Amino acid sequence: MVQNIIDVRNLSKSFDISSKEPGLKGTIKHFFRRQTKSLKVIKDISFEIKEGEIVGFLGANGAGKTTILKMLCGLIYPSEGSILVSGYLPFRRKENFLKKITLIMGQKQQLIWDLPPIESFYLNASIYDLDKFEAKKRIKKLSEMLEIDEELFIPVRKLSLGQRMKSELLAALIHEPNILFLDEPTLGLDINAQRNLRKFLQIYNKETNATICLTSHYMKDITSLCKRVICVHEGAISYDGKLDLLLKKLSPVKEILIVCRSEEDSIKLQNYGFTVKNKTKNEITIEIENNSITSSLKTILNNFDIEDLFINEPPIDEVIGKVLIKKDYDI
Amino acid sequence: MNLRKYLKVYKKFLHTSLASELEYKTNIIVDLITAILSLVGSIFLLSIFFQNNGYIGGWKFEQALIIQAIYTILNGITNTWFNPNLTEIVKHIREGTLDFVLLKPIDSQFFISSKKINPSGFLEIMLGILLLFFCIRINQINLNLSFLTLSLITISCSICILYSLWFFISTTTIWFVKTWNAIEVLRSFLYIGRFPLNSFSFSLRIFFSVFIPIAFITTIPSEVFLGLSVLWKILLEVMVATVFLITSRKFWLFALKFYSSASS
Numbered sequence: 001m002v003q004n005i006i007d008v009r010n011l012s013k014s015f016d017i018s019s020k021e022p023g024l025k026g027t028i029k030h031f032f033r034r035q036t037k038s039l040k041v042i043k044d045i046s047f048e049i050k051e052g053e054i055v056g057f058l059g060a061n062g063a064g065k066t067t068i069l070k071m072l073c074g075l076i077y078p079s080e081g082s083i084l085v086s087g088y089l090p091f092r093r094k095e096n097f098l099k100k101i102t103l104i105m106g107q108k109q110q111l112i113w114d115l116p117p118i119e120s121f122y123l124n125a126s127i128y129d130l131d132k133f134e135a136k137k138r139i140k141k142l143s144e145m146l147e148i149d150e151e152l153f154i155p156v157r158k159l160s161l162g163q164r165m166k167s168e169l170l171a172a173l174i175h176e177p178n179i180l181f182l183d184e185p186t187l188g189l190d191i192n193a194q195r196n197l198r199k200f201l202q203i204y205n206k207e208t209n210a211t212i213c214l215t216s217h218y219m220k221d222i223t224s225l226c227k228r229v230i231c232v233h234e235g236a237i238s239y240d241g242k243l244d245l246l247l248k249k250l251s252p253v254k255e256i257l258i259v260c261r262s263e264e265d266s267i268k269l270q271n272y273g274f275t276v277k278n279k280t281k282n283e284i285t286i287e288i289e290n291n292s293i294t295s296s297l298k299t300i301l302n303n304f305d306i307e308d309l310f311i312n313e314p315p316i317d318e319v320i321g322k323v324l325i326k327k328d329y330d331i
Numbered sequence: 332m333n334l335r336k337y338l339k340v341y342k343k344f345l346h347t348s349l350a351s352e353l354e355y356k357t358n359i360i361v362d363l364i365t366a367i368l369s370l371v372g373s374i375f376l377l378s379i380f381f382q383n384n385g386y387i388g389g390w391k392f393e394q395a396l397i398i399q400a401i402y403t404i405l406n407g408i409t410n411t412w413f414n415p416n417l418t419e420i421v422k423h424i425r426e427g428t429l430d431f432v433l434l435k436p437i438d439s440q441f442f443i444s445s446k447k448i449n450p451s452g453f454l455e456i457m458l459g460i461l462l463l464f465f466c467i468r469i470n471q472i473n474l475n476l477s478f479l480t481l482s483l484i485t486i487s488c489s490i491c492i493l494y495s496l497w498f499f500i501s502t503t504t505i506w507f508v509k510t511w512n513a514i515e516v517l518r519s520f521l522y523i524g525r526f527p528l529n530s531f532s533f534s535l536r537i538f539f540s541v542f543i544p545i546a547f548i549t550t551i552p553s554e555v556f557l558g559l560s561v562l563w564k565i566l567l568e569v570m571v572a573t574v575f576l577i578t579s580r581k582f583w584l585f586a587l588k589f590y591s592s593a594s595s
Contacts, residue, residue: 098436110431114351123343127437
């Protein structure tokens with residue numbers, strides 16, 4: 001049986017936030033008498049993650065995804081509740097725990113700006129107590145997987161964002177962690193760089209059985225990497241389960257574009273009782289529920305003279321977008 | 332604590348920060364020239380103070396020069412290690428890159444206090460040592476083992492006090508986010524350390540001994556050099572340095588509980 005590697009129970013986090021009124025008067029008032037209020041950003045959440053799972057955290061900006069990740073890796077103290085990661089209390093940041101995890105943030109970097117990435121790799125290797133031979137072996141293996149070679153010897157400031165991100169990954173994985181926390185790792189990367197990164201993460205997960213917790217606003221990252229998603233809405237979990245189940249629930253219909261041989265047929269089809277979304281001369285777009293697709297298509301093909309037919313899934317971004325603004329999904 | 336690992340990491344820190352600094356040759360040369368000019372300027376200023384009256388606060392110019400030498404060494408140490416590392420703490424906290432430091436299996440205080448060095452500060456240290464040897468000659472100081480031990484102890488304590496003060500102020504960034512001004516005030520107070528403590532009024536002497544112990548940093552080591560120091564003062568400096576070092580460490584560990592990381 002696969003073990004739970006992350007166990008979160010009734011976790012909450014509050015921050016003291018100060019607010020300021022606009023204008024000079026507000027600024028002066030804010031300077032002398034700062035008004036702070038306690039804001040509960042994470043509200044009583046519980047979940048478990050199994051070893052080797054890739055879990056995507058979905059939510060709008062400010063929903064609390066990054067705060068959850070930072071509590072899981074021990075950077076932020078929880079206000080209430082308990083977290084156990086690989087048997088450790090993360091916020092104690094024990095050496096053995098830190099050797100098992102890594103955090104990669106798309107918008108922050110740890111590489112030494114003026115030096116080639118290889119220097120940062122060897123520095124990290126010494127911090128993780130790896131000897132030179134072992135470090136060299138791991139750098140070679142990871143650089144092959146990430147398809148970087150010459151870039152290792154060029155100062156970081158001269159690398160492209162994609163090359164830099166690959167180097168960041170290598171620096172963060174040199175100690176072969178088995179739990180990866182990735183906070184928007186593909187942020188700002190072009191389509192090819194995003195695809196390469198996703199491919200790498202898939203291979204890394206397969207080869208090392210590493211557990212991956214990922215936040216991303218790029219839906220392609222989520223759909224191609226995560227079977228399971230945890231949706232966070234205003235600090236609470238609105239959905240925790242399989243991604244395909246969520247998509248089925250959120251998009252119960254498919255769009256069918258039908259090209260009829262004659263306008264007459266398209267008019268007949270329009271009046272047949274389907275939900276019509278759009279109609280031009282002899283083209284008609286209808287909506288059919290997922291569970292009656294086969295029978296409906298059979299009826300259409302048997303009764304009408306059809307030239308062509310296209311079945312379209314609703315755009316994933318649109319579907320997931322609904323998750324970000326809804327409070328609860330009971331599936 | 333695995334000492335071998337820490338030495339290995341420090342060797343890497345030295346290597347990477349030297350390599351980073353040497354990427355900018357002109358900057359290094361400008362820093363070196365600044366260090367020389369700053370020392371010449373300080374000695375010139377000191378000589379002006381002593382021009383009319385041969386003594387200030389009971390100190391001769393040749394004796395006051397020892398304070399200048401110790402100040403130059405300490406300033407060199409500040410510029411080599413404290414300035415590049417401890418000012419970076421503010422940046423780490425503001426930008427949230429402290430996250431990377433805290434997630435490394437190494438002591439975070441060691442990491443942020445020693446990751447960088449500024450090689451141009453070495454010249455200041457060397458100039459200070461040369462000036463100190465010159466002062467030993469002109470003041471006809473007899474070099475012996477007990478004198479050398481006491482000098483090393485008091486200078487080490489001065490370094491500890493200076494480091495702890497700076498680190499303490501930088502740590503407050505976790506709550507106040509911006510503390511550049513406080514660090515600048517500390518640096519300005521350090522300039523005062525170029526003059527003998529006796530040259531200030533009684534109230535200022537109390538202030539610089541009790542509230543901001545600048546007096547301990549340069550005056551006590553200088554008194555050791557001149558054979559003017561008394562045992563209780565040396566013991567007091569050791570005590571102050573120990574208390575400061577322990578307090579700054581405890582304060583850092585306490586402050587980390589309040590670290591909320593920067594938002595992404």
